[in-house]
Amino acid sequence: MADHEQHSLEHAPHHHVTPLPVYFGVFFALAVGTLLTWYASTIDLGIWNTPIALGIAGIKAVLVILFFMHVLHSTRLTWVVVIASFLWLGVLFVLTFADYLTRGWLMK
Amino acid sequence: MTSMTHDSAEHHHHPFLQHHFEDLGQQHEASTLGMWMFLCTEILFFGGVLCAYWIYRVMYPEAWAEAAHQQNTMYGGINTIVLIVSSLTMALAVRAAQVGSRIWQLIMLFATLVFGSTFLLIKGMEYSMHWHEGLFPGTHFTWHEVPALAPKVQLFMCFYWGMTGLHALHMIIGAGLLLWIMFRAWRNDFGPEYYGPVEVMGLYWHFVDIVWIFLFPFLYLIHGVHHG
Numbered sequence: 001m002a003d004h005e006q007h008s009l010e011h012a013p014h015h016h017v018t019p020l021p022v023y024f025g026v027f028f029a030l031a032v033g034t035l036l037t038w039y040a041s042t043i044d045l046g047i048w049n050t051p052i053a054l055g056i057a058g059i060k061a062v063l064v065i066l067f068f069m070h071v072l073h074s075t076r077l078t079w080v081v082v083i084a085s086f087l088w089l090g091v092l093f094v095l096t097f098a099d100y101l102t103r104g105w106l107m108k
Numbered sequence: 109m110t111s112m113t114h115d116s117a118e119h120h121h122h123p124f125l126q127h128h129f130e131d132l133g134q135q136h137e138a139s140t141l142g143m144w145m146f147l148c149t150e151i152l153f154f155g156g157v158l159c160a161y162w163i164y165r166v167m168y169p170e171a172w173a174e175a176a177h178q179q180n181t182m183y184g185g186i187n188t189i190v191l192i193v194s195s196l197t198m199a200l201a202v203r204a205a206q207v208g209s210r211i212w213q214l215i216m217l218f219a220t221l222v223f224g225s226t227f228l229l230i231k232g233m234e235y236s237m238h239w240h241e242g243l244f245p246g247t248h249f250t251w252h253e254v255p256a257l258a259p260k261v262q263l264f265m266c267f268y269w270g271m272t273g274l275h276a277l278h279m280i281i282g283a284g285l286l287l288w289i290m291f292r293a294w295r296n297d298f299g300p301e302y303y304g305p306v307e308v309m310g311l312y313w314h315f316v317d318i319v320w321i322f323l324f325p326f327l328y329l330i331h332g333v334h335h336g
Binding site: 015017018020023024026027030031034037038041042044045049050053054056057060061064065067068069070074075077078081082084085086088089092093096097100101 | 136137140141144145147148151152155156159162163166167181185188189192193195196198199200202203206207300307310311314315317318321322324325329330331
């Protein structure tokens with residue numbers, strides 16, 4: 001197995017080369033997202049201002065991770081590490097907020 | 109060199125293939141995976157600060173909106189674009205290495221360094237402005253618009269200086285790493301078979317860009333009722 005893989009890996013460019021239009025397209029989307037997040041902050045959307053700002057930032061981050069950081073064409077193992085990172089971030093936020101956001105309930 | 113009795117020591121290997129890897133492909137995957145492991149710790153490192161920020165933002169929403177109003181959105185917005193451009197040039201530098209163009213690697217790495225430095229320069233101008241406005245936390249903190257909110261606005265400014273400072277520190281480290289990668293690109297180390305260090309440099313740079321993608325709306329663009 002190792003011999004077989006070694007052969008194919010050493011003698012052929014096995015990495016995905018992202019076409020230039022994809023890079024420029026992602027850049028354009030990131031720039032539009034920046035303008036959009038600025039514009040959205042100037043208008044009153046009630047409780048929706050914060051979720052929209054978070055949503056746009058999240059989409060921008062996913063674009064950077066998938067295309068600029070090449071996760072789209074990375075190994076499954078890389079996917080696991082990337083997803084696990086954000087899963088732990090989620091645990092950090094959910095457990096912390098489960099504490100802080102519910103403290104007021106006891107005062108009633 | 110460790111396996112003198114072994115037959116494989118006689119084989120011709122790529123000069124940058126470390127002896128403990130089977131081949132360049134495995135070496136590349138190991139280095140990008142290792143970088144992602146490091147970035148995982150970075151995500152949680154910045155995540156911890158962001159979590160503290162959100163706790164206080166939920167507690168003091170008016171103060172947070174007031175404080176964000178003190179920020180210069182124009183500077184923050186221009187810096188966001190500058191950083192996105194630097195991410196594009198970084199991605200193009202990795203691509204240049206993948207297709208084996210030394211000159212485009214050097215051009216794109218240099219462009220990344222220039223845009224990264226521009227970001228730090230604009231950030232420095234903002235820091236100077238905030239310093240003279242008395243918005244640095246401590247005994248000289250002066251912000252009187254809504255006296256009741258002043259201590260909480262000062263707390264926001266602690267987060268502002270702390271988070272942007274940590275981010276700027278990452279940028280400075282990134283600029284240093286860029287110089288090293290530029291030197292290696294100039295030495296013509298990289299090509300389609302071996303470009304791991306450029307790729308890993310890119311992962312770091314894009315991560316720092318992602319941090320700013322979140323810091324910009326969190327520190328500059330909080331919608332709320334503004335006084336005055």
